[in-house]
Amino acid sequence: MRTPDEELDTIRQAGLWRELRHVQAVHGPRVTLDGREFLNFSSNDYLGLAQHPALAEAARLAIDKFGTGSTASRLICGSLAPHHDLEDCIASLKHTEAALAFATGYATAVGTLTALAGKNDILILDKLCHASLVDGARLSGATIRVFPHNNLHRLEQLLQGATAKIAPTGRIIVVTESVFSMDGDLAPLAEIIALKEHFGVLLLLDEAHALGVLGPRGLGLADHLGLQNRVDLHMGTLGKGAGSSGGYLAACRPFIDLLINKARSFIYSTAPVPAQAAAATAALQLISSDQGHTLRERLRTNLADLATLLGSAKPASAIVPIPCGTNESALQAAETLRQAGLLVPAIRFPTVPRGQARLRLTLSAAHEPQDVATLAAALNSLPRST
Numbered sequence: 001m002r003t004p005d006e007e008l009d010t011i012r013q014a015g016l017w018r019e020l021r022h023v024q025a026v027h028g029p030r031v032t033l034d035g036r037e038f039l040n041f042s043s044n045d046y047l048g049l050a051q052h053p054a055l056a057e058a059a060r061l062a063i064d065k066f067g068t069g070s071t072a073s074r075l076i077c078g079s080l081a082p083h084h085d086l087e088d089c090i091a092s093l094k095h096t097e098a099a100l101a102f103a104t105g106y107a108t109a110v111g112t113l114t115a116l117a118g119k120n121d122i123l124i125l126d127k128l129c130h131a132s133l134v135d136g137a138r139l140s141g142a143t144i145r146v147f148p149h150n151n152l153h154r155l156e157q158l159l160q161g162a163t164a165k166i167a168p169t170g171r172i173i174v175v176t177e178s179v180f181s182m183d184g185d186l187a188p189l190a191e192i193i194a195l196k197e198h199f200g201v202l203l204l205l206d207e208a209h210a211l212g213v214l215g216p217r218g219l220g221l222a223d224h225l226g227l228q229n230r231v232d233l234h235m236g237t238l239g240k241g242a243g244s245s246g247g248y249l250a251a252c253r254p255f256i257d258l259l260i261n262k263a264r265s266f267i268y269s270t271a272p273v274p275a276q277a278a279a280a281t282a283a284l285q286l287i288s289s290d291q292g293h294t295l296r297e298r299l300r301t302n303l304a305d306l307a308t309l310l311g312s313a314k315p316a317s318a319i320v321p322i323p324c325g326t327n328e329s330a331l332q333a334a335e336t337l338r339q340a341g342l343l344v345p346a347i348r349f350p351t352v353p354r355g356q357a358r359l360r361l362t363l364s365a366a367h368e369p370q371d372v373a374t375l376a377a378a379l380n381s382l383p384r385s386t
């Protein structure tokens with residue numbers, strides 16, 4: 001029998017060793033690690049809402065009224081007013097009949113795909129879909145087809161093949177993201193919608209990194225393109241741009257009822273704490289308000305400033321990948337930045353393909369122009385490795 005130490009050695013030798021960083025304090029875009037303060041360019045809190053007083057106040061009120069725990073799963077006695085308020089808020093913003101809140105985005109992906117797809121169904125995923133969508137698809141037992149990232153021609157071929165062989169009661173779902181988490185680029189959503197409508201199949205769109213960031217009301221790429229009412233299954237997380245935690249699926253009523261009856265990650269799990277649901281609702285209200293618009297403008301200014309200082313194209317989202325190639329050069333670059341007081345993660349296999357290790361930096365509305373200038377100067381003085 002192999003020992004855990006043997007496995008760990010293999011991981012270390014491949015340059016894939018990971019360990020936890022102990023964050024002792026957070027002050028907006030600054031974090032304290034090992035007693036030293038760093039400028040943080042690794043958080044997904046794109047609008048700086050995780051420390052916003054409106055969210056904290058909503059959470060406190062929910063604790064006062066409902067306590068710290070929800071005491072049971074949603075279907076037993078844990079379905080509290082803050083959960084229903086959150087779901088009503090999501091459905092109203094997404095213009096869907098209903099929405100369902102999950103404990104995390106991961107639980108949403110796994111619960112939704114396993115509830116809506118089974119062995120007679122076909123799931124068609126973009127190659128760069130998040131691990132939670134991949135895991136949900138695998139666990140569902142459905143036939144899985146994968147198209148190269150954003151490749152519409154291959155997607156069309158897969159749709160032709162799938163519609164030719166699907167059973168009469170079978171379901172076909174195209175699964176993709178609006179902002180890809182490790183590249184920060186966008187899906188060609190209008191074209192994907194045209195294809196899925198042509199073939200009469202469903203579309204699940206994961207807006208994880210777009211919520212709060214894109215669209216006139218900050219609801220994501222579908223909002224940005226005016227296509228919200230042509231997406232069948234709207235998914236997202238409340239743990240990134242919404243500065244809280246949890247996941248959601250918004251859709252027409254029958255799909256939500258199916259999830260309530262079949263999604264095992266929803267049914268067999270204690271309901272999220274009421275403070276989380278209340279904070280998430282406050283976040284969504286803020287995101288879709290004029291204040292949210294102002295924060296998005298600040299984020300966009302930071303992104304434009306960074307692009308100017310780096311002499312690169314303006315990023316499509318708040319995620320900026322810097323390619324490094326090997327694990328070693330990505331780790332070395334992250335370490336150089338760390339010594340300069342900047343926290344930027346090196347992303348390696350299996351999160352990204354082998355040989356495509358990178359720095360993945362994220363900007364926030366909470367960064368000051370000086371923070372962006374400091375980052376750009378440090379990046380510009382890194383040795384060019386690729």
Ligand SMILES: *Cc1c(COP(=O)(O)O)cnc(C)c1O
Nearest residue numbers: 104105106130132181208237239
């Ligand atoms: C982060 C992420 C998730 C998971 O959401 P959590 O709330 O963090 O569990 C799902 N999908 C995508 C695309 C993500 O980036």
